[in-house]
Amino acid sequence: QQQVKQSPQSLIVQKGGISIINCAYENTAFDYFPWYQQFPGKGPALLIAIRPDVSEKKEGRFTISFNKSAKQFSLHIMDSQPGDSATYFCAARSAGGTALIFGKGTTLSVSS
Amino acid sequence: EPEVTQTPSHQVTQMGQEVILRCVPISNHLYFYWYRQILGQKVEFLVSFYNNEISEKSEIFDDQFSVERPDGSNFTLKIRSTKLEDSAMYFCASSVDRTSYEQYFGPGTRLTVT
Numbered sequence: 001q002q003q004v005k006q007s008p009q010s011l012i013v014q015k016g017g018i019s020i021i022n023c024a025y026e027n028t029a030f031d032y033f034p035w036y037q038q039f040p041g042k043g044p045a046l047l048i049a050i051r052p053d054v055s056e057k058k059e060g061r062f063t064i065s066f067n068k069s070a071k072q073f074s075l076h077i078m079d080s081q082p083g084d085s086a087t088y089f090c091a092a093r094s095a096g097g098t099a100l101i102f103g104k105g106t107t108l109s110v111s112s
Numbered sequence: 113e114p115e116v117t118q119t120p121s122h123q124v125t126q127m128g129q130e131v132i133l134r135c136v137p138i139s140n141h142l143y144f145y146w147y148r149q150i151l152g153q154k155v156e157f158l159v160s161f162y163n164n165e166i167s168e169k170s171e172i173f174d175d176q177f178s179v180e181r182p183d184g185s186n187f188t189l190k191i192r193s194t195k196l197e198d199s200a201m202y203f204c205a206s207s208v209d210r211t212s213y214e215q216y217f218g219p220g221t222r223l224t225v226t
Contacts, residue, residue, distance in 0.1 A: 032213040036155075043116075043203050043217035044155060089155060093213055098143065098160035098168045100215060105154055 002027060004092050006103025013110050019077040021106045023090035026071065030092040034100070035064065035075045038087045047088075048075070080110045114138045116218035118204050124224045125194050133189045133221045135204030144187045145205040145215060146179065148172070155203065161187065162210065194225045 005024045013019045023033075034049035050057045050064040050073065057064045063076040077084055087107050091100040117136045125131050137144050146158040160167040161179050178190045187206075191198055201220040207213070 034214070036217075041219075043219045046214055046216060049214065091155075098145070098210065099157035099170065100145075100147075100155075101157065102155040 002101055004090055004101050004103040006090050006106060008106060009104070010107045011109070013080045013108065015080065015082060015110055015112045017080050017110075019080045019084070019108055019110070020074055021088050021090070021108070022072065022074045023092075023103050024070075024072045025092050027092070027094065028071070029094040029096075030101075031095040032093040033064070033066065033073050034091050034093075035062075036089045036091060036102075038089065038105075044089060077108075080108075082110045082112045084108060085110050114140075116204055116206055116216055118202075118218040118221050120221060121219070122222045122224070124226065127196060127225055128193050131191050131194055131223065133191075133202050133204075133223070135187045135189075135218055136185050137187055137204065137206030138216060139185070140208065141206035141216075142209045143167070143207045143215075144179075144181070145207075146189045147203045147205060147217070148200040149203065149220075150200045158189070167210075191223075194223075196225050199223060199225045 035047045036044035037047045038044045048059050048062045052068050061078045066073045087105045089105045090103040119134045144161045147155050149155045157170050159169040159173045176192045180188050203220045204218045205215040207215045
């Protein structure tokens with residue numbers, strides 16, 4: 001129940017294309033859903049996050065879509081660029097908890 | 113822009129030795145965390161710390177692990193007797209407080225146990 005399932009494991013997208021990464025959860029106590037971007041040898045960097053009271057949040061080329069009834073959320077990267085090539089992790093945190101529960105990550109490669 | 117810093121960047125130790133990993137959280141943050149990432153795997157929560165007490169810990173954080181805020185700026189993770197399976201990247205993170213969910217991660221310390 002504490003798991004966050006992330007797919008796909010890897011993704012190759014053409015420059016200018018849309019990258020879509022999906023996550024699903026079971027624990028209905030989760031109330032915060034961030035996405036982190038990680039480059040090799042670096043720590044995870046907070047990219048964008050959403051609370052379950054909204055269905056979508058957009059920041060620049062990055063959009064989170066959230067479906068509370070399906071217990072799914074996804075990251076969309078519009079106009080993907082080679083500089084977006086990284087590993088992306090979704091995560092979730094319970095109301096009242098402090099721990100971020102991470103998905104297994106998606107390695108995105110954007111080809112030029 | 114303020115950031116979390118960690119030292120050392122890479123630590124090599126022999127099995128059974130004690131190691132201390134150090135972190136300097138962002139200065140106005142009150143909640144501190146340790147996570148680990150075994151090579152190629154997901155990031156796993158170890159412990160959170162607030163007001164000089166452990167707030168939450170995972171099953172991974174057993175008696176071999178301890179955390180401390182020895183002064184006003186540092187936050188440390190001690191592994192008493194390292195095992196081969198402790199080899200991983202260890203990330204420190206901090207957040208403003210409990211109600212601010214945003215956690216900011218440091219660059220990590222790569223721990224290699226031989």
